Each structure stands twice: as C-alpha cells, then as structure tokens.
Amino acid sequence: MSHATLMSEVEDWLIAEALHDPDIVELFGTLCTRLHAAGLPLERAALSWPTLHPLFQSEQIYWRLGGGAELFQYRHDAVSTGAFEKSPFYYVLINDLTRFRRRLEGPDKVIDFPVLEELAEAGFTDYLMTASGFRIADVKSYRGGGAGMLASWSTRREGGFSQRDLEALSRIQRFFAVACHASIQKRVMVNLANAYLGETAAARVLGGEVRRGDGERIRAVVWFADLRGSTRLSNGMAAEDYLALLRGYYDCTAQSVIDEGGEILDFIGDGVLAIFPIRGDTGGPEAVRAATRAAEAALRRRRDWLEETELMPGEAEASPPQGRLAFSISMTLGEVMFGNIGVPGRLTFSVIGQAVNKVSRLDDLSKRIGRSVLATKAVADVDPQRWRSAGSWKLLDYETPVELFVQADDRDAFLTVAEAS
Numbered sequence: 001m002s003h004a005t006l007m008s009e010v011e012d013w014l015i016a017e018a019l020h021d022p023d024i025v026e027l028f029g030t031l032c033t034r035l036h037a038a039g040l041p042l043e044r045a046a047l048s049w050p051t052l053h054p055l056f057q058s059e060q061i062y063w064r065l066g067g068g069a070e071l072f073q074y075r076h077d078a079v080s081t082g083a084f085e086k087s088p089f090y091y092v093l094i095n096d097l098t099r100f101r102r103r104l105e106g107p108d109k110v111i112d113f114p115v116l117e118e119l120a121e122a123g124f125t126d127y128l129m130t131a132s133g134f135r136i137a138d139v140k141s142y143r144g145g146g147a148g149m150l151a152s153w154s155t156r157r158e159g160g161f162s163q164r165d166l167e168a169l170s171r172i173q174r175f176f177a178v179a180c181h182a183s184i185q186k187r188v189m190v191n192l193a194n195a196y197l198g199e200t201a202a203a204r205v206l207g208g209e210v211r212r213g214d215g216e217r218i219r220a221v222v223w224f225a226d227l228r229g230s231t232r233l234s235n236g237m238a239a240e241d242y243l244a245l246l247r248g249y250y251d252c253t254a255q256s257v258i259d260e261g262g263e264i265l266d267f268i269g270d271g272v273l274a275i276f277p278i279r280g281d282t283g284g285p286e287a288v289r290a291a292t293r294a295a296e297a298a299l300r301r302r303r304d305w306l307e308e309t310e311l312m313p314g315e316a317e318a319s320p321p322q323g324r325l326a327f328s329i330s331m332t333l334g335e336v337m338f339g340n341i342g343v344p345g346r347l348t349f350s351v352i353g354q355a356v357n358k359v360s361r362l363d364d365l366s367k368r369i370g371r372s373v374l375a376t377k378a379v380a381d382v383d384p385q386r387w388r389s390a391g392s393w394k395l396l397d398y399e400t401p402v403e404l405f406v407q408a409d410d411r412d413a414f415l416t417v418a419e420a421s
Helices: 003-018 024-037 088-094 114-121 163-197 199-206 230-236 239-252 254-259 284-308 354-369
Strands: 044-050 056-064 068-075 099-103 126-132 149-155 215-227 263-268 271-277 327-343 346-352 373-376 387-393 402-407
Touching (some): 024 056, 024 068, 024 163, 044 163, 088 099, 149 163, 199 263, 215 284, 215 354, 239 254, 239 284, 254 263, 271 284, 271 327, 284 373, 327 354, 354 373
Parallel strands (some): 327 373
Antiparallel strands (some): 044 149, 215 271, 215 327, 373 402
C-alpha cells in the first residue's frame, strides 16, 4: 500500500474520531502509533494546549514509541523554574509561528534550546514543531503567547525527516486540530462543571438533566460545616487576613469532604453543604464512615492550621487563637431530592428535603450548646464506639426532641461560648 494511501487512511480515521467524542490522550497516542505504522519515522511526540481549570493552566501529552501516551497537567501556582521560557514551545508561542524545525545532526544542525541538547544526546536527528491556532473557551493567551495547540515530532532516523514526512506531519496537524478542538472543549466543559457543580451533579447535568425539576430521590448523609464568629472576624480583620482565614477554613472542611468522596453542593455564605450519597441497598455504612472521616480530618487540619498560624499583628496574647478558626460540623442521614431547583432561566443542582432542614437545625443548636460536631442517631449507630449521646434536644420546627451524638473523643467536641457565637 502506498504512503499516500496510508496517510489518507489516517486522515479519514481522524475525521471519524472527531465525530465520536474521543479521549484526547488515547487519540494522540493512537495517532502517533498509526503514523509510525504508516511509515513516518516518528519516535517521540508531545502535544500541549491551554485549558480552563481551577488548578491547571495547561495540559500536555508525551508519547514515546513503545511507551504509550501520558498526560501531564501544570498548575497555576507552580513555581516557575524558567525551563518553559527556554523551550521551543515558548519560542513558537511568543513569535506566533506555525512551524519550527531544528536538525540535530550533520552540518545543518542547530541546537539552541536545552531540550534539543537532550534529544541530540539521546540520538535524535530531527525535531519539528507545528502549531494550530484556535480558540479554547475564553482562554485568550497561553504563557504570554497565543492560544491553540502545539505539537512536537522527533525522529532518530539518519538524515531526519524527509520532505514527504514534513508535508505529511503538517497536513496531519490540520486534521488532528479539528479532532482535538472538540475534545479539548469537552474537557474544559467537564472540568468547569465538576469544579462548580461537583462530579455527581455535573455528570447528571451533562447527561441531560437540565430542566427545572429534573432529578431523583436519593438517600445520603447530609454534611454541613459553618464558620463561627465570621461577622466579628470579618469586621475586625484586614480583608487579606480574613480571606487567608477563609482559605484555611475551606481547606479544612470542603477539601476533607472531597478527599473522602463527598460532593460539595453549595457554599452558603461561609457554610459548606455536602452530601455523601448512599450507593445501592447496602451502601449506608460506607457513606456514613466517609462522612465521619471527613469530619475528623477537618478537625485534624484545624489543629495543624492553628499550630502553624501565629497571632495576627496587634492581637492580644490572651485571645484564643482557635477563635479565629472555629467551625461546627453537623451530620444526618435521610432521603433528599437531588436535582435542579430555581427558575427556568437560572438553576442550581442541589438537595432539598427533611434531612437538609434537620442538618440546618443541628447547626443552629451547635451554636447554643457549643459543640463542634453533632450527629443524629442514624449516623452514630453505624459505629457507636465513636460517639456518645448528648441527650435529646428540641430542634426548631420539630415537635419531638431529637437524640443527638457527639464524638466519643471530645478533644474537639466543645467550643467556648465566645467561639460558638
């Protein structure tokens, strides 16, 4: 079969893949393997693009012959080592190039970047980079350059890429960009939906549950955390210090929920509303234990935060430092309606139901009795050795008193009156 026919088959395959919502890592790895099988002497390739993600500013896939494709993600807050600014990727971006080539052997070799030195030492003979400019969501620039997709291709073949190889790679880049554009946009959409809705709610919305009232009744542990004294703190602290405290509070509470597989549904002021869905008929104990571990982790992180944090400038030594990061956690178990609520033009995916109302009442009670963690009997019964009864209490809007439980180890079970206010 001729080279032209093989390349035509790769192009047809790419167009077909673009219509089937491909995974970009698998797509790139398969493309590189197909190109090698079609006769291109490809042994190393990389693909890079900017993204919209709360943690990551860009993503990159590396492929090596015989080693498959691997995804790397680069954080917004990563400390720059200067390596990227010394790379061909950066050079192509800031100079708005569509093609960049360096021979790595022979009289025409040019080795003007550190990565090219490494490739030459590893026996590579030629390096080509191709760029396709396209809009990815509203990402307007990438590391100081334009937006779009960059791909690098390397070979060890003596003499490097032929003219036919270069033409094939440039042509393939255009077809591949079409397939990748849809895939990258989908990744951005899923990333943002997960960040703003949580994975479970995002999956439901992206799966078509977009009308008001769409949803279902589920059983779940409802988990609520609330920062104490937030009004006093915000009024008495510099804005930057208060924001730092809020970051610490959310790192303690919301991050602990996420780490244990819970779903953050909403940030209500400085409250954190989350659920641990019960999966199947026998999933209740697992959900309760995950929610309990999240509460315990939140308190451990609080202790660590307090040990690392000194008194704010001007704060009296007598002022208890824990008063700056006091929060309560309430947990109950029950049936909730999990779905879209709001008006047709502005919806949120959240939970409503008696269990949500009850956890809110538990939070109100914790302010009065000064408890860091309160749970209902349905939660405590899963692992009774971890809890002790705090008696029955009258909750607002509940006619019958409700028996509540606190942690058996009450190291963090009690807040001072000042902290609980």
